[in-house]
Amino acid sequence: MSVLLEVEGLSLRVRRGAEYAYLLERVGFALEVGGTLGVVGESGCGKSMLALALIGLLPRGVAASGAVRLDGTDLLALPERARRATRGRRIAMVFQEPMRALNPTQPIGRQVAEGLRAQLGLGRAEADARARALLDRVGLPAGVASPHTLPHRLSGGQRQRVLIAIALACEPALLIADEFSTALDMGTQAQVLALLAELVAERRMALLMITHDLGLLAQVCARALVLYAGRAVEAAPTAALFAARRHPYTEGLFGCSLHAGHTAPGTRLPTIRGQVPPPFARGPGCCFAGRCGRVEPDCLPEQPPLHAAGPAHRVACLHPVVTV
Amino acid sequence: MRRPAPPRHPSLWAGTLILALVLVPAALSAVWTPFPPGAIDIAHRLLSPSLRHVLGTDPFGRDVASRLMVATLNSGLVCAAAIALGGLVGIPLGLLGAAPGWGGALVMRIADLGLAFPPLLTAAMLVAAEGTGIAAEIVAIGAFNVPAFMRIARGGALSVLHRDFIAAARVAGRGRVAILLEHVLPNIGAILLVQATLALAIAALSEAGLSYLGLGMPPPLPSLGRILADDQARIFDAPLLVIAPGAVVALLVLGCNLLGDGLRDRLDPTLAPVR
Numbered sequence: 001m002s003v004l005l006e007v008e009g010l011s012l013r014v015r016r017g018a019e020y021a022y023l024l025e026r027v028g029f030a031l032e033v034g035g036t037l038g039v040v041g042e043s044g045c046g047k048s049m050l051a052l053a054l055i056g057l058l059p060r061g062v063a064a065s066g067a068v069r070l071d072g073t074d075l076l077a078l079p080e081r082a083r084r085a086t087r088g089r090r091i092a093m094v095f096q097e098p099m100r101a102l103n104p105t106q107p108i109g110r111q112v113a114e115g116l117r118a119q120l121g122l123g124r125a126e127a128d129a130r131a132r133a134l135l136d137r138v139g140l141p142a143g144v145a146s147p148h149t150l151p152h153r154l155s156g157g158q159r160q161r162v163l164i165a166i167a168l169a170c171e172p173a174l175l176i177a178d179e180f181s182t183a184l185d186m187g188t189q190a191q192v193l194a195l196l197a198e199l200v201a202e203r204r205m206a207l208l209m210i211t212h213d214l215g216l217l218a219q220v221c222a223r224a225l226v227l228y229a230g231r232a233v234e235a236a237p238t239a240a241l242f243a244a245r246r247h248p249y250t251e252g253l254f255g256c257s258l259h260a261g262h263t264a265p266g267t268r269l270p271t272i273r274g275q276v277p278p279p280f281a282r283g284p285g286c287c288f289a290g291r292c293g294r295v296e297p298d299c300l301p302e303q304p305p306l307h308a309a310g311p312a313h314r315v316a317c318l319h320p321v322v323t324v
Numbered sequence: 325m326r327r328p329a330p331p332r333h334p335s336l337w338a339g340t341l342i343l344a345l346v347l348v349p350a351a352l353s354a355v356w357t358p359f360p361p362g363a364i365d366i367a368h369r370l371l372s373p374s375l376r377h378v379l380g381t382d383p384f385g386r387d388v389a390s391r392l393m394v395a396t397l398n399s400g401l402v403c404a405a406a407i408a409l410g411g412l413v414g415i416p417l418g419l420l421g422a423a424p425g426w427g428g429a430l431v432m433r434i435a436d437l438g439l440a441f442p443p444l445l446t447a448a449m450l451v452a453a454e455g456t457g458i459a460a461e462i463v464a465i466g467a468f469n470v471p472a473f474m475r476i477a478r479g480g481a482l483s484v485l486h487r488d489f490i491a492a493a494r495v496a497g498r499g500r501v502a503i504l505l506e507h508v509l510p511n512i513g514a515i516l517l518v519q520a521t522l523a524l525a526i527a528a529l530s531e532a533g534l535s536y537l538g539l540g541m542p543p544p545l546p547s548l549g550r551i552l553a554d555d556q557a558r559i560f561d562a563p564l565l566v567i568a569p570g571a572v573v574a575l576l577v578l579g580c581n582l583l584g585d586g587l588r589d590r591l592d593p594t595l596a597p598v599r
Contacts, residue, residue, distance in 0.1 A: 057491055060424055088496045101488035105510035111489075115496035166492065 004206045005031040005054075005174055009066035012049055012058070012230075014279065021279035023049045023062065024230045033173070034204040038211060038221030038238065040253065044276040046230040047210045051178045054208070055091050056083045070174065088115040092172035094196070096179040098159035102151040108162045109135070109147020115169045134165040139195060157188035164196055168203070175200060178210045193219065214257045218242060223312075226250045229276050229287035232306065236313040246315035249288045286317070294319050336586025342579035346572055350400055353393035361390040361546060370562050379568050382555060388568060395546040396572055402461055402541070403527040407520050409466030414473025415516065419504050421474060422481035432478060438471035443526065444533055451539040461540050465527050476519045480512030514591035518584050525580035532573045548573050 007030070012023040024046045031037050039047050052058050054068060056075060068075045070090060075083060092115075095101035103111060112134055113127035122130065131147055138161040151159060167175055180196065182189075197220055200207045209221055217224055217238060224241050226234040226249065234247040245251040252272040274291040277283075285300040286292070292299070296319055309315040353361075358378070365385035373380045379388035421431040438446075447464035454460040484490065485508065493503050534540040535549030543550075548569045555565040 055495060057494055084497050084499070087494065093492075093495050095488045095492055097488055101492050103489040103493075103507050103511065105513070106506070111492075114493065114498065118502070119497045163492075166496070169496075 002033050003030050004033045004035070004071065005208075006069040007054075007067070008069070010050075010053060010068060011065045012046070012053055013063045013065070014061055015063075016280060019280060021282070022230050023279055024053070024227075026066070027227070027230075027232050028066075029225050029232070029235060031174070031206050031208060034201075034206055036200070036207045036209065036221045036223070038209045038217040038224045039227060040211060040214065040217055040224060041227035042212065042253075042276050044229075044278070045227040047212075047227055048178055050227070051093065051176050051208070051210055054174075054176060055087060055093050056080075085119070087119075088172065089119045089170045090172055091174045091176065092167040092170065093176045093178065094163050094167045094180055097183050098156050098163055099183065101163055102159055104151055107148045107150055108145065108154070109149075112147070112162065112165045112169055115166065119170050130169070131165070134169060135162070137199070138162070138165045138168075140165075155188075156184050157192055160184060160188075160192045161195065164192070164199065168199060171203060172205060174206045174208065176208045176210070180209060180211070180216070182211070182213065196220075214254065226253070229282055230279065231287055231303070231316065233288065233317070234313075234315045235306070236310070236315075240310060240313050244310075244321075246309045246313065246320040247288075247317045248292050248294050248319075248321055251321050252291075294321070333586045333590050335582045336590055339579050339581070339583030339586050342575050343583060346396060346575045346579065347400060349393045350396035353390070353397050357387075357390035357393055359387035359390045361386065361394045362544070363387075370558075373564065380562065380564055382562075382565055383558065388565065391546045391551060392548075392568055392572060395548045395551055395569065396576075398541060398545055399528065399531050399535070399548045400576075402458065402531050402547075403465065403524055405462045406465035406527050406531075407469060407523050409462060410469025410523065411473050411516065411520060413466070414470040415477045415509075417470070418474035418477025419481050419508065421478040422485060422508075428478075432474070435471040435474040438468070439475075441468070443468040444530055447530055447534055448537065448539055451534065456539055456542055458541055458545075461531070461534060464534065464539075465530050468530075469523050469527070472523060473516070473519060476515055477512060480515050481508050484508050484511045514587075518588045518591065521580055521584035521587055525577045525584070528573060528576040528580065 008028045010027045011025050013020050014023060027046075027050065029037065039050060041047055049058070049062070053064050054075075058064060064076055066076070070086065075086065078086075102108065109128060109131045112131035113124075116122045116127040116130055117124070128147065135141070135145065135147065140158060140161055145154060145158060151162070154162065177196065180193070184192065193216065199205075207220070209216065211217055221238050224236060224238045225232055226247065228249045234241070234245070234250045236246075241250065245254055249272070255270045256272060272291055277287060277290065283289075283300075284302055286295075286304050289295045289299045298318055304316045304318045306314045306316045309320055363386060365381070367385065368377075368381055369383055369385040371377050371381040377387050377389065379392065382388055382391070417431055417435070421428045421435070446468045447461075450464040450467055451460050454463070481504070490503060490507055493507050498506075531540060531547070532549040532552070535547040536553045537549075538553070540549055541547045551569040552566060555562070559566045
């Protein structure tokens with residue numbers, strides 16, 4: 001399969017006075033055409049920053065280095081004008097909060113048509129017709145919502161469907177879903193997730209899903225990348241990861257997940273003690289050392305590199321978990 | 325029997341009613357007044373109110389009601405033009421001020437400087453510099469509305485700009501100007517409308533003040549402040565001559581303020597009283 005997106009040594013740096021800190025540090029992965037990758041980790045690990053870096057909407061003051069190659073073109077090297085042309089058209093994004101990602105003063109049809117008109121240069125009539133068809137496709141037929149409906153008349157699930165329609169409008173090659181549908185209740189979440197998976201497969205789009213929900217990861221993504229404190233600590237096919245975690249952090253994440261299925265009523269859910277170290281307080285060694293139960297003296301002087309731990313499975317740990 | 329529900333936004337209705345009471349006759353004066361407003365009739369000077377002259381006549385025998393209607397229209401038009409000017413200049417500058425970096429900060433510091441001057445003094449200074457006339461008066465009143473609109477527009481824009489649909493519009497490949505016009509402006513339209521209504525009240529007062537001081541519209545045109553100034557000596561023998569224009573100014577201000585408050589309750593659900 002041909003590679004669509006190749007991220008190599010991506011670092012995001014912020015400055016505070018004379019100090020620098022890394023929000024992401026030399027993160028690398030590849031995503032093939034039609035592939036699905038889940039990026040997991042706690043809040044503050046740099047997942048959302050990764051998404052913003054890919055789409056080119058980093059906040060001011062965050063400097064990116066490394067390479068983000070889409071079809072071989074390094075997006076980070078492109079000037080803003082050229083970059084803007086890739087947004088929506090090659091890379092699109094489904095936003096986290098369906099309540100906040102729609103303009104409350106604009107009818108939904110116009111918001112779906114926005115990208116069509118701005119990026120594909122379609123006329124009003126044609127864009128409106130396409131928007132109508134897209135709304136039909138995402139399960140909002142004429143009887144449920146007209147293109148003239150304002151967002152506040154829709155439920156959370158319906159708005160999420162509108163967001164999917166917006167993201168799909170220009171037929172992007174890569175779709176980024178940041179904490180997709182986590183604001184919805186479980187039933188609705190399952191429905192929109194199934195819709196998204198179906199549409200992505202149907203259009204052979206690549207999907208990069210950012211989530212902290214391991215259940216979502218298992219349902220949708222073929223591969224997983226575990227981020228911790230801005231570093232990639234484990235990368236593996238999702239099935240392999242569910243069979244055996246190598247990094248103590250990943251093991252901890254699975255341990256405190258309800259999806260792991262080991263919780264009987266009345267038992268306490270295990271947690272990973274401590275918190276993700278903030279960007280300006282990260283030492284030279286393994287970033288997880290402070291919270292790790294398996295920490296040894298050799299974890300502290302320098303960062304463990306990613307190394308192979310199975311077929312297509314890589315881990316950045318000197319003392320990985322060995323499952324018996 | 326069910327009692328009718330109380331009006332949901334009483335001040336909105338009260339404001340509209342009061343403004344209508346003042347502005348409908350004013351608008352009517354464009355096509356019809358009971359008497360020609362400038363017609364001097366010395367034989368019928370200083371008449372008391374009667375069916376023929378509803379508010380009596382002034383020292384030149386002119387019909388007070390007719391003159392008030394025209395004066396209200398003149399003053400109202402000047403105020404509306406001044407607010408439009410303030411908004412047209414202030415809103416784009418305010419949106420510019422919401423831009424990150426030192427450019428936006430600079431724009432807003434200039435606005436702060438503008439706000440440091442007392443409004444009426446600014447207006448009087450500008451009129452003194454430019455000479456009297458309708459245009460000068462509009463510019464004078466409009467000028468001190470610019471910083472107010474800038475701050476409201478900037479504050480609103482800042483709160484809208486960090487919302488996800490702005491990022492979504494950028495993902496859709498829209499440029500800065502398009503995003504400001506299509507996504508930011510409609511979302512701050514309500515607060516701008518409220519600001520315009522409240523500013524109208526201050527503008528009405530300022531216009532009356534300026535023309536009272538002789539810095540407003542040039543003489544043949546009746547305006548509320550000038551009528552007050554011309555007839556103030558008569559307050560003891562013909563009090564209505566002074567009370568009537570004063571009452572019109574007061575009603576204009578009251579109506580605008582009530583309407584502004586009502587609009588805010590109606591348009592901004594976060595500020596509406598809990599029901």
